[in-house]
Amino acid sequence: xxxxxxxxxAGVDVQTVRYYEREGLLEAPARTGSGYRAYSxxxxxxxxxxxxxxxxxxxxAEVKRLLELxxxxxxxxxxxxxxxxxxxxxxxxxxKSLEDLExxxxxxxxxxxxGHRVADCGILExxxxxxxxxACACHPAH
Amino acid sequence: xxxxxxxxxAGVDVQTVRYYEREGLLEAPARTGSGYRAYSxxxxxxxxxxxxxxxxxxxxAEVKRLLELxxxxxxxxxxxxxxxxxxxxxxxxxxKSLEDLExxxxxxxxxxxxGHRVADCGILExxxxxxxxxACACHPAH
DNA sequence: CGAAACCCTGTAGCCACTACAAGGTCAAAC
DNA sequence: GTTTGACCTTGTAGTGGCTACAGGGTTTCG
Numbered sequence: 001x002x003x004x005x006x007x008x009x010a011g012v013d014v015q016t017v018r019y020y021e022r023e024g025l026l027e028a029p030a031r032t033g034s035g036y037r038a039y040s041x042x043x044x045x046x047x048x049x050x051x052x053x054x055x056x057x058x059x060x061a062e063v064k065r066l067l068e069l070x071x072x073x074x075x076x077x078x079x080x081x082x083x084x085x086x087x088x089x090x091x092x093x094x095x096k097s098l099e100d101l102e103x104x105x106x107x108x109x110x111x112x113x114x115g116h117r118v119a120d121c122g123i124l125e126x127x128x129x130x131x132x133x134x135a136c137a138c139h140p141a142h
Numbered sequence: 143x144x145x146x147x148x149x150x151x152a153g154v155d156v157q158t159v160r161y162y163e164r165e166g167l168l169e170a171p172a173r174t175g176s177g178y179r180a181y182s183x184x185x186x187x188x189x190x191x192x193x194x195x196x197x198x199x200x201x202x203a204e205v206k207r208l209l210e211l212x213x214x215x216x217x218x219x220x221x222x223x224x225x226x227x228x229x230x231x232x233x234x235x236x237x238k239s240l241e242d243l244e245x246x247x248x249x250x251x252x253x254x255x256x257g258h259r260v261a262d263c264g265i266l267e268x269x270x271x272x273x274x275x276x277a278c279a280c281h282p283a284h
Numbered sequence: 285c286g287a288a289a290c291c292c293t294g295t296a297g298c299c300a301c302t303a304c305a306a307g308g309t310c311a312a313a314c
Numbered sequence: 315g316t317t318t319g320a321c322c323t324t325g326t327a328g329t330g331g332c333t334a335c336a337g338g339g340t341t342t343c344g
Contacts, residue, residue: 077263077266202300
Protein backbone atom coordinates (compact mmCIF):
# COMPACT_ATOMS: atom_id res chain seq x y z
CA UNK A 1 0.00 0.00 0.00
CA UNK A 2 1.43 3.39 -0.95
CA UNK A 3 1.06 6.54 1.11
CA UNK A 4 -1.92 7.89 -0.86
CA UNK A 5 -3.97 4.75 -0.33
CA UNK A 6 -3.08 4.60 3.36
CA UNK A 7 -3.98 8.25 3.86
CA UNK A 8 -7.25 7.85 1.99
CA UNK A 9 -8.25 4.78 4.01
CA ALA A 10 -7.54 6.56 7.27
CA GLY A 11 -9.17 9.76 6.08
CA VAL A 12 -6.09 11.93 6.53
CA ASP A 13 -3.87 14.03 4.33
CA VAL A 14 -0.74 12.47 2.85
CA GLN A 15 1.33 15.20 4.50
CA THR A 16 -0.11 14.26 7.87
CA VAL A 17 1.11 10.68 7.46
CA ARG A 18 4.64 11.88 6.75
CA TYR A 19 4.36 14.26 9.69
CA TYR A 20 3.40 11.40 12.01
CA GLU A 21 6.38 9.41 10.76
CA ARG A 22 8.73 12.34 11.50
CA GLU A 23 7.22 12.68 14.98
CA GLY A 24 7.68 9.00 15.71
CA LEU A 25 4.00 8.07 15.87
CA LEU A 26 4.12 5.86 12.81
CA GLU A 27 6.98 3.46 12.16
CA ALA A 28 8.99 4.25 9.02
CA PRO A 29 7.74 1.75 6.42
CA ALA A 30 9.78 -0.22 3.88
CA ARG A 31 10.61 1.54 0.60
CA THR A 32 10.14 0.41 -2.99
CA GLY A 33 13.06 0.53 -5.42
CA SER A 34 12.16 4.08 -6.39
CA GLY A 35 11.93 5.26 -2.80
CA TYR A 36 8.15 5.15 -2.35
CA ARG A 37 6.88 4.24 1.12
CA ALA A 38 5.26 0.76 1.22
CA TYR A 39 2.84 0.29 4.09
CA SER A 40 1.42 -2.86 5.70
CA UNK A 41 -2.10 -3.28 7.14
CA UNK A 42 -0.51 -2.93 10.60
CA UNK A 43 0.44 0.61 9.69
CA UNK A 44 -3.15 1.40 8.81
CA UNK A 45 -4.32 -0.01 12.11
CA UNK A 46 -1.85 2.13 14.00
CA UNK A 47 -2.77 5.22 12.00
CA UNK A 48 -6.45 4.63 12.72
CA UNK A 49 -5.64 4.38 16.42
CA UNK A 50 -3.81 7.71 16.28
CA UNK A 51 -6.67 9.36 14.43
CA UNK A 52 -9.21 8.06 16.90
CA UNK A 53 -7.20 9.46 19.80
CA UNK A 54 -6.89 12.76 17.94
CA UNK A 55 -10.66 12.79 17.43
CA UNK A 56 -10.75 12.74 21.24
CA UNK A 57 -8.40 15.73 21.07
CA UNK A 58 -5.51 14.04 22.81
CA UNK A 59 -2.12 15.66 22.23
CA UNK A 60 0.17 13.63 20.00
CA ALA A 61 2.66 13.20 22.86
CA GLU A 62 -0.01 11.35 24.83
CA VAL A 63 -1.04 9.27 21.84
CA LYS A 64 2.59 8.29 21.48
CA ARG A 65 2.74 7.24 25.11
CA LEU A 66 -0.46 5.19 24.72
CA LEU A 67 1.10 3.43 21.74
CA GLU A 68 4.21 2.63 23.74
CA LEU A 69 2.13 1.35 26.65
CA UNK A 70 -0.12 -0.74 24.45
CA UNK A 71 2.97 -2.63 23.32
CA UNK A 72 3.84 -3.74 26.84
CA UNK A 73 1.01 -6.15 27.42
CA UNK A 74 2.23 -7.36 30.81
CA UNK A 75 2.55 -4.12 32.76
CA UNK A 76 -0.14 -2.39 34.76
CA UNK A 77 -2.48 -0.17 32.79
CA UNK A 78 -2.66 2.45 35.56
CA UNK A 79 -0.80 4.94 33.43
CA UNK A 80 -3.29 4.50 30.60
CA UNK A 81 -6.15 5.20 32.99
CA UNK A 82 -4.33 8.20 34.45
CA UNK A 83 -3.68 9.66 30.99
CA UNK A 84 -7.32 9.38 30.03
CA UNK A 85 -8.54 10.79 33.34
CA UNK A 86 -6.16 13.74 33.13
CA UNK A 87 -7.28 14.44 29.59
CA UNK A 88 -10.92 14.28 30.63
CA UNK A 89 -10.18 16.75 33.42
CA UNK A 90 -8.58 19.14 30.93
CA UNK A 91 -11.56 18.88 28.61
CA UNK A 92 -13.95 19.53 31.49
CA UNK A 93 -11.98 22.57 32.61
CA UNK A 94 -11.91 23.93 29.08
CA UNK A 95 -15.64 23.35 28.65
CA LYS A 96 -16.37 25.22 31.86
CA SER A 97 -14.23 28.16 30.87
CA LEU A 98 -16.01 28.27 27.53
CA GLU A 99 -19.35 28.33 29.33
CA ASP A 100 -18.21 31.40 31.27
CA LEU A 101 -17.01 32.97 28.07
CA GLU A 102 -20.29 32.25 26.37
CA UNK A 103 -22.20 34.04 29.13
CA UNK A 104 -19.92 37.05 28.92
CA UNK A 105 -20.23 37.26 25.16
CA UNK A 106 -23.99 36.84 25.25
CA UNK A 107 -24.20 39.71 27.75
CA UNK A 108 -21.93 41.81 25.57
CA UNK A 109 -23.97 41.01 22.50
CA UNK A 110 -27.12 42.26 24.26
CA UNK A 111 -25.55 45.72 24.75
CA UNK A 112 -26.26 46.98 21.27
CA UNK A 113 -29.00 46.56 18.71
CA UNK A 114 -28.27 47.19 15.07
CA GLY A 115 -28.82 50.64 13.60
CA HIS A 116 -26.57 52.50 16.02
CA ARG A 117 -23.52 54.44 15.09
CA VAL A 118 -20.11 53.50 16.47
CA ALA A 119 -20.10 56.47 18.85
CA ASP A 120 -23.22 55.09 20.58
CA CYS A 121 -22.45 51.38 20.31
CA GLY A 122 -23.13 49.68 23.61
CA ILE A 123 -20.77 46.87 22.76
CA LEU A 124 -17.77 49.11 22.22
CA GLU A 125 -18.69 51.15 25.28
CA UNK A 126 -18.80 48.00 27.32
CA UNK A 127 -15.51 46.71 25.93
CA UNK A 128 -13.76 49.99 26.71
CA UNK A 129 -15.37 50.37 30.10
CA UNK A 130 -14.62 46.80 31.15
CA UNK A 131 -11.04 47.21 30.01
CA UNK A 132 -10.55 50.07 32.49
CA UNK A 133 -11.32 47.87 35.43
CA UNK A 134 -8.74 45.30 34.40
CA ALA A 135 -5.54 47.22 34.90
CA CYS A 136 -3.01 45.97 37.42
CA ALA A 137 -4.36 46.15 40.96
CA CYS A 138 -0.96 46.22 42.63
CA HIS A 139 -1.18 49.88 43.57
CA PRO A 140 -4.90 50.55 44.02
CA ALA A 141 -6.02 54.16 44.48
CA HIS A 142 -6.82 53.80 48.22
CA UNK B 143 5.99 55.47 31.00
CA UNK B 144 8.51 52.84 29.88
CA UNK B 145 7.59 49.43 28.53
CA UNK B 146 8.01 47.60 31.84
CA UNK B 147 5.62 49.88 33.67
CA UNK B 148 3.06 49.70 30.85
CA UNK B 149 3.25 45.93 30.73
CA UNK B 150 2.95 45.65 34.51
CA UNK B 151 -0.08 47.95 34.63
CA ALA B 152 -1.83 45.96 31.92
CA GLY B 153 -0.79 42.65 33.41
CA VAL B 154 1.08 41.42 30.34
CA ASP B 155 4.61 40.42 29.51
CA VAL B 156 6.96 43.02 28.06
CA GLN B 157 7.47 40.80 25.03
CA THR B 158 3.77 40.74 24.39
CA VAL B 159 3.68 44.54 24.20
CA ARG B 160 6.42 44.55 21.58
CA TYR B 161 4.60 41.76 19.75
CA TYR B 162 1.41 43.84 19.65
CA GLU B 163 3.38 46.77 18.26
CA ARG B 164 4.86 44.58 15.50
CA GLU B 165 1.38 43.27 14.69
CA GLY B 166 -0.05 46.76 14.45
CA LEU B 167 -2.36 46.55 17.46
CA LEU B 168 -0.47 49.15 19.45
CA GLU B 169 0.85 52.35 17.91
CA ALA B 170 4.63 52.66 17.96
CA PRO B 171 5.39 55.07 20.83
CA ALA B 172 7.90 57.91 20.96
CA ARG B 173 11.46 57.02 21.93
CA THR B 174 13.77 58.51 24.55
CA GLY B 175 17.28 59.62 23.58
CA SER B 176 18.64 56.16 24.30
CA GLY B 177 15.99 54.41 22.24
CA TYR B 178 13.65 53.34 25.03
CA ARG B 179 9.94 53.27 24.20
CA ALA B 180 7.99 56.06 25.97
CA TYR B 181 4.28 55.38 26.34
CA SER B 182 1.34 57.70 27.02
CA UNK B 183 -1.75 56.85 29.09
CA UNK B 184 -3.62 56.45 25.78
CA UNK B 185 -1.37 53.51 24.99
CA UNK B 186 -2.29 51.87 28.29
CA UNK B 187 -5.96 52.36 27.55
CA UNK B 188 -5.60 50.76 24.17
CA UNK B 189 -3.56 47.88 25.57
CA UNK B 190 -6.21 47.26 28.23
CA UNK B 191 -8.85 47.16 25.49
CA UNK B 192 -6.84 44.56 23.60
CA UNK B 193 -6.32 42.46 26.70
CA UNK B 194 -10.00 42.59 27.54
CA UNK B 195 -10.91 41.38 24.06
CA UNK B 196 -8.28 38.65 24.37
CA UNK B 197 -9.79 37.61 27.70
CA UNK B 198 -12.93 37.02 25.64
CA UNK B 199 -10.73 34.89 23.37
CA UNK B 200 -11.13 37.07 20.30
CA UNK B 201 -8.45 36.58 17.64
CA UNK B 202 -6.05 39.52 17.36
CA ALA B 203 -7.21 40.20 13.79
CA GLU B 204 -10.71 40.87 15.11
CA VAL B 205 -9.44 43.00 17.96
CA LYS B 206 -7.55 45.04 15.38
CA ARG B 207 -10.71 45.49 13.35
CA LEU B 208 -12.64 46.56 16.46
CA LEU B 209 -9.95 49.14 17.18
CA GLU B 210 -10.21 50.48 13.64
CA LEU B 211 -13.97 50.63 13.85
CA UNK B 212 -13.98 52.30 17.24
CA UNK B 213 -12.03 55.15 15.70
CA UNK B 214 -14.72 55.90 13.14
CA UNK B 215 -17.36 57.30 15.46
CA UNK B 216 -19.81 58.22 12.73
CA UNK B 217 -20.28 54.95 10.89
CA UNK B 218 -22.78 52.22 11.65
CA UNK B 219 -21.74 49.76 14.32
CA UNK B 220 -23.32 46.81 12.50
CA UNK B 221 -19.92 45.30 11.83
CA UNK B 222 -19.05 45.46 15.52
CA UNK B 223 -22.24 43.61 16.35
CA UNK B 224 -21.62 41.06 13.61
CA UNK B 225 -18.07 40.41 14.83
CA UNK B 226 -19.24 39.79 18.37
CA UNK B 227 -22.16 37.60 17.25
CA UNK B 228 -19.90 35.50 15.01
CA UNK B 229 -17.42 35.08 17.82
CA UNK B 230 -20.18 34.06 20.20
CA UNK B 231 -21.35 31.48 17.67
CA UNK B 232 -17.82 30.07 17.42
CA UNK B 233 -17.55 29.83 21.20
CA UNK B 234 -20.94 28.10 21.40
CA UNK B 235 -19.96 25.59 18.74
CA UNK B 236 -16.68 24.88 20.49
CA UNK B 237 -18.43 24.44 23.83
CA LYS B 238 -20.89 21.97 22.32
CA SER B 239 -18.16 19.94 20.68
CA LEU B 240 -16.32 19.83 24.02
CA GLU B 241 -19.48 18.57 25.68
CA ASP B 242 -19.62 15.68 23.19
CA LEU B 243 -15.96 15.02 23.78
CA GLU B 244 -16.46 15.02 27.52
CA UNK B 245 -19.17 12.38 27.23
CA UNK B 246 -16.99 10.19 25.03
CA UNK B 247 -14.04 10.48 27.38
CA UNK B 248 -16.18 9.77 30.43
CA UNK B 249 -17.48 6.63 28.72
CA UNK B 250 -13.96 5.63 27.79
CA UNK B 251 -12.75 6.24 31.31
CA UNK B 252 -15.43 3.89 32.66
CA UNK B 253 -14.05 0.99 30.56
CA UNK B 254 -11.24 0.11 32.91
CA UNK B 255 -10.68 0.11 36.66
CA UNK B 256 -7.19 0.23 38.04
CA GLY B 257 -5.30 -2.97 38.78
CA HIS B 258 -5.58 -4.41 35.28
CA ARG B 259 -2.68 -5.22 33.05
CA VAL B 260 -2.30 -3.56 29.66
CA ALA B 261 -3.38 -6.70 27.83
CA ASP B 262 -6.78 -6.57 29.58
CA CYS B 263 -7.23 -2.82 29.69
CA GLY B 264 -10.73 -1.89 28.63
CA ILE B 265 -9.64 1.58 27.64
CA LEU B 266 -7.02 0.41 25.17
CA GLU B 267 -9.41 -2.25 23.86
CA UNK B 268 -12.00 0.39 23.28
CA UNK B 269 -9.55 2.78 21.63
CA UNK B 270 -8.33 0.09 19.25
CA UNK B 271 -11.80 -1.25 18.55
CA UNK B 272 -13.28 2.19 17.90
CA UNK B 273 -10.39 3.01 15.60
CA UNK B 274 -11.31 0.08 13.33
CA UNK B 275 -14.70 1.51 12.61
CA UNK B 276 -13.29 4.82 11.54
CA ALA B 277 -11.51 3.91 8.37
CA CYS B 278 -12.61 5.43 5.08
CA ALA B 279 -16.11 4.32 4.12
CA CYS B 280 -15.66 5.01 0.40
CA HIS B 281 -15.45 1.34 -0.55
CA PRO B 282 -17.51 -0.49 2.06
CA ALA B 283 -17.32 -4.29 2.11
CA HIS B 284 -20.66 -4.89 0.33
C1' DC C 285 4.92 9.23 -26.32
C1' DG C 286 2.84 12.42 -23.52
C1' DA C 287 -0.16 13.91 -19.88
C1' DA C 288 -1.97 13.18 -15.46
C1' DA C 289 -1.64 11.42 -11.15
C1' DC C 290 1.15 9.94 -7.92
C1' DC C 291 5.48 10.13 -5.03
C1' DC C 292 9.89 12.41 -2.85
C1' DT C 293 12.41 16.09 0.24
C1' DG C 294 12.71 20.42 2.35
C1' DT C 295 10.90 24.64 3.76
C1' DA C 296 7.65 28.08 5.44
C1' DG C 297 3.22 29.44 7.26
C1' DC C 298 -0.66 29.44 10.78
C1' DC C 299 -1.77 31.64 15.97
C1' DA C 300 -0.48 34.21 20.09
C1' DC C 301 2.71 34.26 22.36
C1' DT C 302 7.28 32.80 25.07
C1' DA C 303 12.13 32.28 25.58
C1' DC C 304 16.60 33.06 24.61
C1' DA C 305 21.04 35.44 23.04
C1' DA C 306 23.90 39.27 22.93
C1' DG C 307 24.21 43.51 23.75
C1' DG C 308 23.18 48.87 25.54
C1' DT C 309 21.54 52.16 29.57
C1' DC C 310 20.69 53.86 34.01
C1' DA C 311 20.29 54.35 39.13
C1' DA C 312 21.91 53.38 43.36
C1' DA C 313 25.10 50.96 46.63
C1' DC C 314 29.72 50.25 48.00
C1' DG D 315 34.37 55.44 40.52
C1' DT D 316 33.03 51.28 39.69
C1' DT D 317 30.24 47.61 39.99
C1' DT D 318 26.05 45.45 40.55
C1' DG D 319 21.52 44.77 39.09
C1' DA D 320 17.39 46.01 36.93
C1' DC D 321 15.91 47.69 33.09
C1' DC D 322 15.91 48.32 27.95
C1' DT D 323 17.12 47.09 22.74
C1' DT D 324 16.98 43.88 18.47
C1' DG D 325 16.66 39.51 16.33
C1' DT D 326 15.76 34.68 16.23
C1' DA D 327 13.65 30.28 17.34
C1' DG D 328 10.32 27.40 19.63
C1' DT D 329 5.37 25.78 20.82
C1' DG D 330 1.20 22.08 18.32
C1' DG D 331 -0.65 19.92 14.65
C1' DC D 332 -0.89 20.28 10.84
C1' DT D 333 -1.15 22.59 5.76
C1' DA D 334 0.82 24.44 1.60
C1' DC D 335 4.15 25.12 -1.54
C1' DA D 336 8.46 24.58 -4.53
C1' DG D 337 11.02 21.80 -7.38
C1' DG D 338 11.94 17.69 -8.55
C1' DG D 339 11.30 12.10 -9.80
C1' DT D 340 7.97 7.85 -11.00
C1' DT D 341 4.19 5.38 -12.61
C1' DT D 342 0.19 4.57 -15.17
C1' DC D 343 -3.05 5.09 -18.61
C1' DG D 344 -4.67 6.19 -23.33
